[in-house]
Amino acid sequence: MCELFAMTSREPANVSLSLAEFSRHGGLSAKHGDGWGIAYYHGSDAQIIREACPAFDSAQMQFVKNRSYESTLVISHIRKATMGEIALRNTQPFSRELNGRLFVFSHNGAFHDIQKILPLESDRFIPLGETDSEHAFCILMTRIQRLFEGGTPSFEQRLEVITTFAHSICALGPANFIVSDSEYIYCHGDRRTHADGIRPPGLHYLSRSCKTEPQPVIAEGLSISTTAESQDIVLVASVPLTEEGWRPFEPGQMLVLKDGLIVG
Numbered sequence: 001m002c003e004l005f006a007m008t009s010r011e012p013a014n015v016s017l018s019l020a021e022f023s024r025h026g027g028l029s030a031k032h033g034d035g036w037g038i039a040y041y042h043g044s045d046a047q048i049i050r051e052a053c054p055a056f057d058s059a060q061m062q063f064v065k066n067r068s069y070e071s072t073l074v075i076s077h078i079r080k081a082t083m084g085e086i087a088l089r090n091t092q093p094f095s096r097e098l099n100g101r102l103f104v105f106s107h108n109g110a111f112h113d114i115q116k117i118l119p120l121e122s123d124r125f126i127p128l129g130e131t132d133s134e135h136a137f138c139i140l141m142t143r144i145q146r147l148f149e150g151g152t153p154s155f156e157q158r159l160e161v162i163t164t165f166a167h168s169i170c171a172l173g174p175a176n177f178i179v180s181d182s183e184y185i186y187c188h189g190d191r192r193t194h195a196d197g198i199r200p201p202g203l204h205y206l207s208r209s210c211k212t213e214p215q216p217v218i219a220e221g222l223s224i225s226t227t228a229e230s231q232d233i234v235l236v237a238s239v240p241l242t243e244e245g246w247r248p249f250e251p252g253q254m255l256v257l258k259d260g261l262i263v264g
Contacts (some may be wrong), residue, residue: 003078004108004203006178008185010260011228013039013042014068017076017221034081037062037106041073042181044101050091060172067074068223073185075178077106084130094134096125096141099148100180103141107133108192108202108238109174132173138163140179155184155256159264162186163254170252176202178236182263185257187236189249201248205237206253207262217242227261232260 007015017038035057037050054063054156055078084090093106111132121127125138125145143161147153148216158181166188169175175190189203190227201261208217214231219241224233233255240246249255256264 004106004176004178004215004236005076005200005222005238005241006106006180006185006187007074007224008234008257008260009072009224009226009228010218010232011230012070012072013169013224013226013231014070014234015074016183016223017066018082019130020205026154031140033078034086035079035088036061037079037091038074039095039104039131039180040069040071041104041180041182042071046073046095046102046104046182048093048095048104049089050093052086052088052091068225073180073182075104075106075180075185077108079194083106087128088128090131090134092133094137096137098141099152103179103181105133105137105140105179106177107136108176109139109190110241111169111172111175112135114169114172118169119131133177134146135170136177138178144181155169158184159186159254159256162188166254167252174198174202175236185236187255187257188253189247189253189255192238200251202238202251203247205238205239205249205262206242206246208233208235209260213253234262 018200034053039046039048075093093104094104095104101103114132114135121142125141127134141252147157178187192202209232211230214226
């Protein structure tokens with residue numbers, strides 16, 4: 001199984017992640033992780049740190065843990081390989097540039113025979129690796145590109161394309177994914193591997209709004225704090241990370257997040 005995490009906040013937050021510890025929440029042994037990656041957005045660009053190795057003995061992961069990165073939009077992924085060799089090109093999150101903004105994508109699940117059933121729709125976006133996840137991302141990017149041919153598309157137009165894409169790939173396997181266009185985060189929940197089999201929920205979310213003296217988020221492998229006088233924040237993860245009131249995604253549910261709020 002793979003583990004997903006995303007955060008969006010109204011004010012910049014200091015985010016420290018230790019994915020070796022974070023992965024245990026979902027039952028993924030740190031020593032069996034096949035790669036990890038984190039994207040910290042800064043405007044239309046993102047600082048992406050990835051390694052095709054377990055996080056538990058990674059010096060680079062230790063650096064990330066000890067140095068809090070400030071951002072209002074963060075996406076991370078821990079890989080358990082199901083397709084494609086263990087290599088950087090197969091390590092998420094994947095990213096592509098379009099119209100001067102960086103799109104970032106992470107997926108948990110497996111799309112069986114996607115290369116045969118849904119072939120690539122253009123040569124503008126081509127996978128670097130062999131994973132089903134990156135293939136799906138390239139298909140999605142091609143469909144989003146068509147929107148931009150007539151100018152910057154509206155939020156409603158982007159949401160319709162991403163939602164239609166999500167519904168089309170659910171038949172191929174678990175389709176839990178998080179994608180961002182640097183402005184919004186689109187989160188789609190489906191089903192995932194649990195102790196008793198593959199079933200919903202595939203994602204959970206937590207929304208916080210602190211008008212005065214925001215309290216930090218502290219969990220095993222995760223620390224989020226801010227110096228702002230007030231804060232709005234939404235967290236999305238494969239499994240609940242704290243004892244607070246996390247809510248499960250319904251199968252096929254899409255949540256859109258921006259600036260620490262659920263906006264769609």
